[in-house]
Amino acid sequence: MHKRTIGRVGFLFISLACTVSAQSPVEPAANSIGVMYQLDAVQVDTPPVMDGLVLEDSAWGTATPATGFVQSTPNEGESASEKTEVRVVFTADTVYFGVVCYDRDPSSIIVRDSRRDSSMNEADSFQLVLDTFSDQQNGFVFGTTPAGQEYDGQVINEGGSRGGSRRGGRGGFSRGTAGGFNVNWDGAWQVRTAISEIGWSAEFAIPLRTIRYPVRAEQVWGVNFQRNIRRRNETAYWSPVPRQYNLYRVSMAGQLMGMETPIGMASNLQITPYVIGEAVARDAEPTRGPVASGDFGADLKYSVTSGLTLDGTYNTDFAQVEVDDQQLNLDRFNLFFPEKRPFFLENAGVFSVNNAGAAGRDLGQTELFFSRRIGISDSGAQIPIRAGARLSGKVSDTVTVGVLNMQTEGLEGISPANNFTVARMRRDLPNRSSIGGLFVNRQATGPQSLSTDHNRTYAVDGRLGIGENGIVQGFVGRTQTPGRTGRDHALNLSATYNSEVWRVVSGYQENGEDFNPEVGFVRRTGFRKYDVGIYHTSRPQGFLKFQELRPHAS
Template identity: 45%
Template sequence: MSKIPLSFAMGLVFVGTSLLANDDRVIRARYIEAPIVIDGILDELAWALVEPATDFVQTNPVQGEPATERTEVRLLYDDDNLYVGVYCFDSEGEQGIVVTDVTRDYQSSENDHFALVLDTFDDDRNGFLFGTNPEGAKRDAQTVGDGTHINFDWDGIWHVKTQITEQGWQVEMAIPFKTLRFREGDDQIWGVNFVRHIRRKNEVAHWSLVTRPYRMNRVSLAGTLEGLGGIRQGRNFYLKPYISTPITRREGDDVDFMPEVGMDAKYGVTPGLTLDLTLNTDFAQVEADVQQINLTRFSLFFPEKRDFFLENSGIFEFAHTGRRFGRRDLIPFFSRRIGIEQGEIVPILGGVRFSGRAGQYTLGILSMQTDEFEVTPSTNFSVLRLRRDILRNSDIGGLFVNKKVNGGDFNRTYGTDVNLKFLTYLNISSYILKTDTTGIDSQELAGAFNARWSDLFWDIEGEYLSIEDNFNPEVGFVPRPGIRKTLGELAVKPRPGESIGWIRQFRPGVTLDYITDQNNVLQTRVLDGSFTIELQNGGEIRFGHKSTFERLEEPFAIRLPQEIPVGDYQFADFSVSFFTDRSRAFSGDAGIETGEFFDGEKDSYRLGFLLQPSYHFLAEVGWEHDDVRLPSGDFTDNLVTSRFRYSFNTTTFLNALIQYNSTLKEVSSNIRFNWIYKPLSDLFLVYNERRASTGEVVERALIAKLTYVFDF
């Protein structure tokens, strides 16, 4: 039998999957005059009169194969809503269904799940996602840049009900047109795709094939929705006032009671552009940060969690095509710099955001004013982000960020970026930035170039980044200025198929980070090799070896009084880790990393357990331990993180986050009760406490907050 060369076979796979991805499927929505009753039972006659979308195709585990369970999706609409009716048939009936979570924006990969994406501008770039699981939980998001950024912190007004039956489960959704953004016109053509997760098989299937490594938010791979005629967005205007009653007491201080009132407003200026206003902005209900142990010389990154800044945050993203591209090395606009100073909350008087699409342009304007707080003066933060679509699926844009202290200094960041996508799997991104800071007039540039190829078999990435010594984006995040960084990554992803049935994919890979100063003197070099085994049930095993060079030009005070002296250091470590199937009632993870550390040694351990006997209750405990042995002295770190959640139903939740940090010698607690009594309207009861490890209370707060949406 003749043999086919491997390169030729891989080429056939590439061409075949590309052709499959471009096989455009079409579904028509049918107009109805009487509204659908959203109860999860598809018993209205109109559902039977419309042709369903069927024949879903696997993305995982076997790309291109038919889905193992049948799914039927039907679309109806009236003057106000798009209706979605779904039959998710299951050969094992109710016994085959897996539901682990009913909180908003639940983890879809750990549940049976159905979702759709609507590319309402049919531009192959942007979309709205709406999803649910068999218990009727909501999961929604905005996606921009053809899947480059997805924002699950966007919450729209829509309705869903589900029913579990002997044949599987059913879905009914009503998505108001005023929740969406789309072009004006009587005849609408939208992009659309549907996805179904069958968790017990760890299977993901789409109506219009989405090739690995992409997901449904890759809207350029969606099918077509036709039949929508004469729809209007209607008035898109709501007011959301709030009242908050915090009671706070700090160690050695009296009890403070300072009730607050404020309001958010949203108005659809055009079908594509939205104006948001906020007055006396409050974030009392936000979950506390998950603490981290820092054994590096550089600042840790903590993500933004405040709703106002998270909504539409994708519009303000800058040059983020590659998997590792600039995500932590340089973020020119980081909203967490607004209203937080040295870990303290600074009051925000108010702000405005104007964002959306107009023709080929995506626009974002943000301006926020903070109040004077202790030694921090009142400050204005303003951002302008503009992107223009070019070619079929690429864009070029600019960014301007301004920080102006009342009666004092200023700081500005501005630059341009380009993001190009070719041949389905190739992404190229580049940018150049400059800062202006009072008293600094040189060495304020930064720039980067990144290229990444990621297909079914290969992950290949290269990057060059330069950040000059005085580059200073005060409303951004740059943990390490004054560097030139070259990065290279190579990995392959073979799948053994039926020959090793319990393994889905191997991923051996190697990454090199080579960092110099601006004079090209080597500062850091990290060669990281890994071998990852992805299991069919969703678990994972990983082995790693890392070789590191570090040059210290000043002493590194890692823990007082321990200090690592100036010098060149070459050290290496080994690691192994695993986690099990998190959709089970009981699961766990563990990891160990051991080896040299500068002029000493370090052993790190990680252990975690997850208990979720039903979707109502979850308990998760994690422990991280570092044992560092240096000539200047030894020390250990311990971090214990505990999460507890009780979901009464899909609108009422009790959450607790309790953490112990041995470095801070402190136990912190964040306990939150949340009742969503109508869409986008909440009651929060929050208890926060910081307690020294010796038992004394450092700070304690009890907060009640009520919001209510007036939807006009």
């Protein structure tokens, strides 16, 4: 088989956005880009009443509000057109955020879809991001709309390619960890909202067991807040973010000070058992007794430390998992369906090694570990998972580890029983940089299995931040499959420069003909691919009321 070299030649496009902003008084004392903003959290004995009415609850009275929001769009650097206040209090087991979104015309507040994790870009909304380890790369996002929608997800590597987008808060279909934001992660938390004559307000209650944080009593977390005012196409941040980035840019977040967490609380245990059964009696055979059948299993979650979690499962039941979004394949490349099974979602980004830095539509998408290969056949049939365990999280402020072991049962004619092992380690470095390694192993088990029925993947990956706007990242990987001894390697290198005026993306991907990560996802093998994308952004003043001109080529 001959290797194919693919060159991409793009055309020039011009993206135009036309918006007329309403003229209204602006919020005073706007914050400035490049300054580290701090907000103090206050400990309270009595938690707030979760009804969305922040200003009527005395529990918020001792907290100093964060204010001075600054527009990213449409008028970058100017004060937000409406005032926003955010207060933070906490108890021994929960952190609360009280948000007041003032609006001089509450009747103009826009509300859209209120389903969980649906997009908030088409409605008035509020989001917050928590960088609990202050690693300036990862975080937890929580958001809501005036309708009380729940929106949450995990940020990985500042959102990857999404971190360079001007709009966060997209919902619905997710590319999983490859996209840098895992919207399929659903944490346990509450939000209540209320619309009144002053605008709208929201109260968030986030249990400490839902998030992960360092093992120490006194905490300093990265934090930022984003408010969208839909009728003006306005996005504003508490800690200002340049227009080329969004909320996922946690390296530009402010600091949440004063948080205290009980160290002993980390060791919480959660067990979720299930029992199912049925009894069937046949009216046509009254002399025959009912036939009974049933099954049982359990999931376990144990916080070894506040940053390290042990998950276990026995006879796993995925009956309650959300169905996949329908996709139509019009070409010869594999379709990617993101992981939605809860057991695999928490800390999914820990195990992620991929080519997420590619420019444009990535026909060479490569995931060296893809958890949907465990318990699901290539045809989509469910393969029973007998048992499994995963230990993942941070062992220190800079070292992340992940170890996964799963045992599946065999299905005659579809798949033998298999044991899956995944090991991952990553060390965070200054300025959004990191280095790590990955090992993946699939081994057939059972009395009829062969010792040669296995597949292994090895990889080393890295990420280097250059200044404030540059990033270089990539990986080198190799697979080991009995009977395939040819070009079984893959390598990726990409570089991105993203300023307010210019965005340049370039990448190189090479997959050998015999590169075969059976516990990963590969669109195609046997190719080399070069990517280049150049974008220029300008905001002309008074030119036909255009908000933004963005010619680009890729």
